[in-house]
Amino acid sequence: MRNGQSGKVILPGSTIGVLGGGQLGRMLALAGRAMGYRFATLDPTPDSPLGQVADEQIVAPYHDAEAAKKLAESSDVITYEFENVDAGVANMLMSESYVPQGSELLYTTQHRLREKRAIEAAGVKVAPYREIGSEAELREAVREFGTPCVLKTATGGYDGKGQWVIRSEDEVQEAYETLSRAKTELVLEQFIRFDKEISVIAARSPRGEVKVFPAAENVHVDNILHLSIVPARADGEVLAQAERMAVRIAETLQVIGLIAVEMFLTRDGELFVNELAPRPHNSGHYTMEACRTSQFEQHVRAICNLPLGPGELLTPVVMANILGEHVAPLLEWMADESGLPEGVAAKVHLYGKHEAKTKRKMGHVNLLTDDVDKAIGWVEQSPIWRS
């Protein structure tokens, strides 16, 4: 072990194993390969987004212990690109290989109640919530919070799935019956009348160094991220506070690698954390060209215990997601980039997915700009996002 107590340093030339072969792993590998690392991945889909740019892909289900063991044998260090890693596989990888991120943070963020308690333990606010064990408890909590309020499953929800916005007490029975089919605990949250959704990504390394990226303002359409706008159009002191909250969470939870912190910002400047993701995050894709260090390079640096890079913003930026229905008009537009305003540069990233299904994340465009409103205006009128 180098560096004594501060953890093992993994130098370029080593192989980074990634559980999951999606776009986050692909962009991690593209950043890591530039630094001289090799990559191996385990993913059930042949020729996965990461498999296309990795040195080796093991094609097998994520919970396949034998396949995970093979990944461990090929890798000097292991990371993951999604948080629903099977606990058995995580433990096996930890005994067979080096997993600096550990499994505790996964255990915490896989479950909304555990996650909320951990955020509160860091001294950071979440929306008021109640654990729900029965329909009667739900009815009582709905009376307490008033409507609307949001019932969520503790596990398995993403992009707004596994949630029910309860708009009147009449919906209690149906909401309870529907979400309890998921066979997981339920949690009721007070509805936050937020002005904006923002997120901050922090990185922490085994030597205890912490760096944050500037807060992003996130715009969702149908519960899927559409735009990230940086700098966020909000009060500078509130954004600085959001960044401090992310640092506090990274330190208290002893994060290794990245942690994305999603928050609600109210009109009076109050911040509530909604959820955490212990990995690179869609709302951090803007860092790829707009920051001195990208979130992907930072994750590689953190898990390999290299000094973290500076996260400062180099230019205002708007990141726009490309979903399946946007691919054809995007490709047509790329031939001449018609209508792109002066002062805006479009950096297109496509993930190499074979099937452009509706709503599937296929890529994103980072619009480096001198004025975020100009870039947003262009997205709003562009034929790419009209479908």
Ligand code: AMP
């Ligand atoms: P989640 O799956 O928790 O990220 O929630 C998906 C979306 O639902 C969020 O991005 C919000 O727009 C909305 N939402 C979730 N929880 C709340 C809440 N407590 N109050 C208001 N809106 C919420």
